[in-house]
Amino acid sequence: AQKITQTQPGMFVQEKEAVTLDCTYDTSDPSYGLFWYKQPSSGEMIFLIYQGSYDQQNATEGRYSLNFQKARKSANLVISASQLGDSAMYFCAMSPDSNYQLIWGAGTKLIIKP
Amino acid sequence: DAGVTQSPTHLIKTRGQQVTLRCSPKSGHDTVSWYQQALGQGPQFIFQYYEEEERQRGNFPDRFSGHQFPNYSSELNVNALLLGDSALYLCASSLLAGLGDEQFFGPGTRLTVL
Numbered sequence: 001a002q003k004i005t006q007t008q009p010g011m012f013v014q015e016k017e018a019v020t021l022d023c024t025y026d027t028s029d030p031s032y033g034l035f036w037y038k039q040p041s042s043g044e045m046i047f048l049i050y051q052g053s054y055d056q057q058n059a060t061e062g063r064y065s066l067n068f069q070k071a072r073k074s075a076n077l078v079i080s081a082s083q084l085g086d087s088a089m090y091f092c093a094m095s096p097d098s099n100y101q102l103i104w105g106a107g108t109k110l111i112i113k114p
Numbered sequence: 115d116a117g118v119t120q121s122p123t124h125l126i127k128t129r130g131q132q133v134t135l136r137c138s139p140k141s142g143h144d145t146v147s148w149y150q151q152a153l154g155q156g157p158q159f160i161f162q163y164y165e166e167e168e169r170q171r172g173n174f175p176d177r178f179s180g181h182q183f184p185n186y187s188s189e190l191n192v193n194a195l196l197l198g199d200s201a202l203y204l205c206a207s208s209l210l211a212g213l214g215d216e217q218f219f220g221p222g223t224r225l226t227v228l
Contacts, residue, residue, distance in 0.1 A: 004156075035216070043202055045157075045219035091156055095215075100170045101147065102206075102217060104156035 002027045004092050006105035013082050014113050020067070021077040021108050023092030031097035034075040036066065039089040039107070048090075051075055087112045116141060118207050118220035126226045127195050135190040135223045139207030145169075146188040147217060148180060149204040157204055163188050192225075200227045 003026045013019045025034065036048040051059045051066045059066045067076040079086060089109050093102040119138045127133050139146050145164045149157035159172035163182035182188045186207075192199055202224050206217035 037219075043204075043222045043224070045204060045206075047216050047218070050216060093156075100162050101159035101172060102149075102157070104158070106156050 002029075002094065002096055002099070002103050004094050004103055004105035006092055006108050008108045009106075010109040010111070012111050012113055015084060016081055018078060018080045019082050019086075019110065021079075021090050021092075021110065023075045023077065023105060025073050025075060025092075025094050027094060027096045029096040029098050033095040034066070034068070035093045035095065035102065036064070036075075036077045037091045037093060038086075039091060041088070045091070049077065082112050084112050084114060086110060118205055118218050120203075120205050120220035120223050122223060123221065124224045124226075126228065128228050129195055129197060131195050132191065132193045133195060133225060135192075135203050135205075135225070136187065137190070137205030137207075137220060138187045139205075140218045143207035143209050143218070144186050145208045146182060146186065147206045147208070148188070148190050149206065150174070151202040151204055151222075153201070160190065195227045197227050200225060 005024045032053045034051045038046045049059050049061045049064045049066050051068045058068050063080045065078045089107045091107045092105045095102055118140050121136045147162040148160040151157040160174050161171040162169045166182045177193045179191045202222045204222045205220045208215045208217045
């Protein structure tokens with residue numbers, strides 16, 4: 001079965017601290033892509049970062065980095081120096097090569113405290 | 115360059131009615147995917163359209179149907195609405211949604227079924 005698991009329903013983090021959001025995945029496809037999206041209360045999904053299964057290096061995009069551990073099937077999102085505007089729902093998603101859809105986790109609600 | 119647009123923003127219907135949601139993809143994109151996101155959950159894939167044909171379908175009943183027009187815009191139709199159809203409906207566009215192709219999302223249509 002192809003599945004994404006996010007085990008943290010909610011997190012509170014102090015402003016300016018780093019935060020790690022967990023994501024584990026399950027697929028038998030040898031080739032796949034992993035995505036992180038941010039969803040503010042307005043509802044729109046905002047793309048943050050992408051990691052391909054064959055990428056040798058962890059992806060980084062500004063304050064976002066993806067800690068990709070293929071053997072453990074984990075793709076954790078790290079946000080450095082968190083800001084109040086980072087408060088939102090965060091979703092991990094997978095795109096297996098055998099499939100056109102994105103498979104989503106249940107999300108983590110992140111709240112940044114001033 | 116306009117991103118993905120969806121209309122209407124909000125919609126209220128009663129059980130048994132029919133609804134049509136519309137989506138215009140990002141300029142240059144030829145593939146449109148539709149997702150249903152119930153409150154507090156991750157999105158669920160409904161179907162994807164490419165070259166005016168349904169390329170893949172998720173686990174949704176036949177009450178959910180769609181269409182893609184020659185200009186790549188798309189419609190999602192839901193017949194015989196149920197209370198459980200209340201959700202945020204997200205449209206995403208991409209260029210040939212394959213591995214690693216980022217899907218750009220619209221702001222969504224929030225459907226309430228009474």
